[in-house]
Amino acid sequence: MKPADVADLGLADAGRLKIEWADRQMPVLAGIRERFAAERPLEGWRISACLPVTAETANLMRTLAAGGADAVLCSSNPLSTQDDVAASLVTHFDIPTYAIKGEDRDSYYRHIGAALDHRPQVTMEDGADLVNELHTSRTELLDEVVGGTEETTTGVIRLRAMANAGKLSYPIVAVNEALTKHLFDNRYGTGQSAIDGILRATNILFAGKTVVVGGYGWVGRGIASRAHGMGANVVVVEVDPVRGLEAAMDGYRVMNAADSARVGDVFISGTGNLNVWGAPHFPEMLDGAILANAGHFNDEFELPALEEQAASSREVRPFTREYLMHDGRRIYVLADGRLVNLGAAEGHPAMVMDMSFADQALGLEWLRPRAGELEPKVYGIPEEIDREVARLKLASMGVQMDDMTPEQKAYSESWESGT
């Protein structure tokens, strides 16, 4: 067994069950793994991956290994590490893994260090902490690194800033920008899993409830569509008038935050901004209002103001905190205002991660022959990868589609339709 640092190798069998279950929901990645095993496109590449250590990630690591890569894994977020999966990765799949759920900052950075000790030629990340460490504390390793990938918006922003400042040493593929990632995980993944989280936390009936959705970007659209699909009457709060108009044309009521505060039974926020509802709104809310966050950070609701306004609070169900207001109303906050789909449910279904991680694997394959030639900046995912992932996904669903005929291709290139 290669060196590793995980919580308890005894959990490996339970972890393998999780990895296998996820694998069955990830047919695109499984297909790529099969092809990689035959073609070995990553042969001998040393990869240091810093990702959430989950069953889905395990299947990505298996795919890299099948492609010939020499890959190690550390955690990009200690809270999301699944210790049984980490144990199985080490025990059954021979992937050196450095991750312990709930580890402290020291352990976290020691594990990133261990991953870097692998002397990566490629980095694969979720948030850019490892890239940052590499460019600051471990610069001696930079010479050998020829490329990387990044999964998140946050990471891409950091990397673009580094590139603009001339500080990025090698090219990075922004997997986040794939249509097959952000069109799908936000809309369908978060859309479903936010509802799921609320159901698990509260067991309320959605039918007949007024659900107020904060934001009508991809996340908000997905949530609005699913809340509506469960029988709720949906209200949308937006600040962008074009999006607000789309929400209205989609048949929803559109309101400002203050008006919405007075009518909502459930508030779900996915704006990416802060204080969508806050100090001025809590006094207006109905008795029994439920607040659930589906945005990345836990400041979409101004919770410190709620704490301050409330007479007391207590946990009434797992992930459901009741704030008793001085006038006797009760307001419920789910999962402490953190992402409700991760806090109270299981996050994105594996089927959604299937596409994101297929983008990762194919991004690496695309990168390999180009690694020496690309500039040290952030690259969007190539359109052909996006199309390939979508094509594989459809095939896994049993869907048959046509390609354009040559005649149609010629037509489409000579004219772009007016409608």
Add this chain to the structure above:
Amino acid sequence: MKPADVADLGLADAGRLKIEWADRQMPVLAGIRERFAAERPLEGWRISACLPVTAETANLMRTLAAGGADAVLCSSNPLSTQDDVAASLVTHFDIPTYAIKGEDRDSYYRHIGAALDHRPQVTMEDGADLVNELHTSRTELLDEVVGGTEETTTGVIRLRAMANAGKLSYPIVAVNEALTKHLFDNRYGTGQSAIDGILRATNILFAGKTVVVGGYGWVGRGIASRAHGMGANVVVVEVDPVRGLEAAMDGYRVMNAADSARVGDVFISGTGNLNVWGAPHFPEMLDGAILANAGHFNDEFELPALEEQAASSREVRPFTREYLMHDGRRIYVLADGRLVNLGAAEGHPAMVMDMSFADQALGLEWLRPRAGELEPKVYGIPEEIDREVARLKLASMGVQMDDMTPEQKAYSESWESGT
């Protein structure tokens, strides 16, 4: 404290939290309780209730007590007893309760016996076991009994059979026949909670899945609507052509069981019949097919045939059993084929039980002044109770509706509209 038999009185505080949370989702019953406390319409009535001992039932018992009744409770189903709720009923609400989760048959009937020792004037039931016991083993008590209520179809069938055979000694109100019960709990309650159970058991993504719904009665309609609302493509299997035609007109594909077996990703059955999919269908199903039952009994899928056809089986997630077929396909059965919303989720939301139990409470109130005069048979719920429960529910949702104007009332009585 009155005599009682529960698992552990130390669980009482946890139980109270559950009862209170349910109470907040049950505003109709809470309103009735408040009125009952003022009017005391059940003053002094001895009631023996035999119901699932859950947080929702606890709020019904509190309502009877508030109305002046002298009520005791035993369990109608040992598997659904919530021990903490039972403890709280005894400790905080002073309701003698005889129920232990998982108790055996002897204990079950001993507890029914204890409830009968209360010498009921009224019975309140879910399934008619207590009524049966009363009419067979405890006939000496029958003289004092003046009426009862029954919650379930199964119970009503048994009671009607008794009445037809001249064996029923007193009148019983069939709460199950209230529109505010069966129109709502089947369609909206089971519709949502079946989806919820599948999500908790599997964490699959519904979007893009082909979901086959067995039956297009109220349960099937609810499930089809919610599965569609989560982004699934819904197929309906029916044997009644009028219902099948409704499903087709509602935009769903309608198929026979054999054809559906070849296209479904998820099968959800709510027909009330048996072997909707069975021995001939399992060999045709897609690899990865998921089977979930939303009907009362666990024979909607012919599971013995599946056991026989499978090479092996194992539990891959809680409530998810994988059957490995000889040809390598895998079929997943949720919650052992039992009701998936109870097995893998929490059953009906309290908000749905609010109406059923309001029907119970108002049914008793209606019964009291009539108890001496009614024949010993099964009575439907009076229409005015249905309307009153719906009215209270709408009021609790903040909905304002009109009554007919006198002019409209006159018009509606002189003419019935052609549309």
Add this chain to the structure above:
Amino acid sequence: MKPADVADLGLADAGRLKIEWADRQMPVLAGIRERFAAERPLEGWRISACLPVTAETANLMRTLAAGGADAVLCSSNPLSTQDDVAASLVTHFDIPTYAIKGEDRDSYYRHIGAALDHRPQVTMEDGADLVNELHTSRTELLDEVVGGTEETTTGVIRLRAMANAGKLSYPIVAVNEALTKHLFDNRYGTGQSAIDGILRATNILFAGKTVVVGGYGWVGRGIASRAHGMGANVVVVEVDPVRGLEAAMDGYRVMNAADSARVGDVFISGTGNLNVWGAPHFPEMLDGAILANAGHFNDEFELPALEEQAASSREVRPFTREYLMHDGRRIYVLADGRLVNLGAAEGHPAMVMDMSFADQALGLEWLRPRAGELEPKVYGIPEEIDREVARLKLASMGVQMDDMTPEQKAYSESWESGT
């Protein structure tokens, strides 16, 4: 050619085109016609039909003739007569027809008289005017009449009143009570055609509009569903709390008439009652509000009050009348407050009439061998006819359904499901 009275036989070819087009949308009736032609179940029966003389009715008359009947037709409503269809019935199909669009009362009753001169053994009606005439002015013919059918609620009410008063001389089958009639034509037929009528009258965009639906019976449900499907935000006004609660659970807002008056862009009423919106509401309505009636009679909106309150009115598009109020607001009334789907569009699609008229044809076939034995009262449509019509409709749509297995049939009879 048999005697007849139609507007212009020169229109026959245009009429045939309409009849053929309708026939292609009426595969159930066409199938019955084919079978009738082989089996001749109505051989020699003299039938006097009094129905709207439309292309759909023409196909019913063809079916009776194919079954061997000796049938004549007069109009049950002069406004809905299609003169070209009447001409074609006489010219191409050899059906004596007495109907002229726009004929006056005298002509109308003369035509009923001509139909009665046929000495019917069976009557087939839409509204019971012919039956009434028969029982009052032409009683000498009653001896030969052995049965009849009635299409409408209004007619059924009149006939039930006659039966209760001991005045009905022969048995009548109430086609209106078939599930395959009223479940479908109200919900799917009126639902679509009301929207269609509003589009043709106004060409407004439904997306983003607030559409208020009066009534949540089958008509209201259909309209709400279709308005929602076109992107509107739907509000329901009801007086029945159970229906109101269903509307709320279906995700719509539910209001009283006064509140709805202030928020609606479009009001569509299908309650079967009068003055759903009237004198108190018009002053509250938004500038530009549109009023469309989908109920049988033109008093769902209190139009005399609107006339009185308005400063002036004018027709601004065909079927769209603008009322200018003294405060400058404008309110638009479509099709003079008459049924908008008939006034501004083409009424029910033929596909819906296919089922109603199949019920008619099969109702007659059922009646023939029983005619001598039945009491002179109103009979519901037999359940097996309903099932047969639905079955034929599904077959015409290419849908394959199962029958219950013997095992399932036994199970369903021994137990009725609890869910």
Add this chain to the structure above:
Amino acid sequence: MKPADVADLGLADAGRLKIEWADRQMPVLAGIRERFAAERPLEGWRISACLPVTAETANLMRTLAAGGADAVLCSSNPLSTQDDVAASLVTHFDIPTYAIKGEDRDSYYRHIGAALDHRPQVTMEDGADLVNELHTSRTELLDEVVGGTEETTTGVIRLRAMANAGKLSYPIVAVNEALTKHLFDNRYGTGQSAIDGILRATNILFAGKTVVVGGYGWVGRGIASRAHGMGANVVVVEVDPVRGLEAAMDGYRVMNAADSARVGDVFISGTGNLNVWGAPHFPEMLDGAILANAGHFNDEFELPALEEQAASSREVRPFTREYLMHDGRRIYVLADGRLVNLGAAEGHPAMVMDMSFADQALGLEWLRPRAGELEPKVYGIPEEIDREVARLKLASMGVQMDDMTPEQKAYSESWESGT
């Protein structure tokens, strides 16, 4: 009266009625007109507009005049000219207009010439014929022209080609690229009006039909959503896998053209490409299949092949042509394969044109102070105009929205959300 050339000035009153009705559906443009009347931002500008001469365009012309412009109008498409509107523009609104419905090529270009005789400083177009004429035959006028706008994709393509070739003499604003144009008119406008056109042409019932939609761009999404909303079962045919995957995730079946040909009752194409269904597919289609085009050109269906394969054809209803195939099947083509929403219904509702034409008016206002400084190329619509049009539209619908708080604005600029 200024010089003009229209069909019949006697139609002016009917035209005014149309213009006023459209105006009531165009509150954004009406608001801009009111402001323009006060601020006169186009004072004295000579504008030559070449647009479809419809009621909606008339309201745009009124707005330019209110803003102080000296504008004339000729037709960009003789078939869409409304002669009564043209007459009213001349008679009541004092706008010189050169347009006659059905005019020939000579008349068409003579009218463009007359519009150019106005010596425009600005051009406003739909298709770029006038710009082309100006740059080829009337180059002596180019010196005075400082800018223009273009409404269509086709025009923008021509203008970009001119700009790239160094042949464009002045800057042009591409109104087509406004979100408030293409997000809305394709999705909501064409979505509704394509359904409307099919209803008017055929009066079929959508509920229960299988509707196949060609293309899942904005047009296809709109149509799919509305067909689904009318109760159809929707199948999508796409060649782009990402769009195909979106369609599948939205709950629709996705197929290739050949498979779809065998299941569709109605085919609606909006791909912008040709021969989506053609020679190989017609022999596979169901008897009674209906073909409707919602794309710009009439080659989405390969109609010449259908003509060739058919035994005969005839018009069975206005806009509905029946092709009788040699095997007895019938296939119906609506509106001769031209845009069904224009051919059989009334095209986009005025409410949709409200936004496009508001973009036009605000585009001119934006252009005026910049006209001297801009390069001679094609400019996208400025984002602030898009936001302003959406904001005004929402205001006209009575929707209240918030702006970001300063705190939110700061937050959004420092971080972009990860979800």
